[in-house]
Amino acid sequence: MLKVNTENLVRYKGKWKKKTVVAGRLKLIERNKETPDVARVEKPTTILRGMRLIDPNEVNKNMICSNCKKQLSFNHIVEEKTMGFHYIWTMRCDTCSTLTKCHSSKSHFNDGAVRSGAGCNALRKIAMCIDMPVLSEETYKRYEREIGPLIEEAAKDSCRGAAAEERNLVIEHIDTLRDKL
Known part of the structure; x- marks a missing residue:
């Protein structure tokens, strides 16, 4: 039969643990209860991951404190809101x-996404490949609804212009066309 040396064991949270393990855990708990280290608290953490499309001139203008007019840093971002490829x-x-x-x-x-005609899925794949926040399908559809009528109107104008040009060419060369037909 296996003999267990119980003088080095103690019950901790309903289980038998070595005294040294329990002592280490208790020390860690006490250390975490103390006031945190100043260096750990002041170290800025950023919530940004991946790449972003930005206008450097606009960002430079906006990165000034509204109260004391000092320059702000990307290290002190508290929140990020995305609207397509526009970020606040x-x-x-x-x-x-x-x-x-x-x-x-x-x-x-x-x-640009709608004008390119690539579609939402193609745009999402590109954004994922370069580690950018992905454009939602709802946002893409909203942009498509806004720009769609403008693109359609431009296409109709182009067709009207082409039809008028074709008409003028037919009128100019009516004699040549009559002979050939």
Whole structure:
């Protein structure tokens, strides 16, 4: 029969554990209850992952604290809101702790995807490959509804122009066409 040395064991959370293991866990619990280390608290954490499409001039204009007019940093982003490929970042100022909103570009309208004709899935695949936030299908459809009538009108104008040009060419060369037919 196997003999167990019980003098090095103690019951912890209903199970037998080595005294050294329990002592280490209790030390860790006590250390976490103490006031946190200043260096750990002040180390900024960023919520951004992946790449973004931005207008550098617009971002540079927007990354100024609305209260103390100091330059803000991407390291102090508290929240990110995406609208297609337009981003709104809420940043906390180092100096006065004021929250300021910063836009990634002037325009909220992302019509390049619709104009390219590639479609939502193709655009999503490209965005995923370069580790960008993905455009939702609802957002894509909204842009498509906004830009669709404009594209359709431009196509109709182009067709009208082509038809008028064709008519003028037929009128100019009516004698040649009559002879050939």
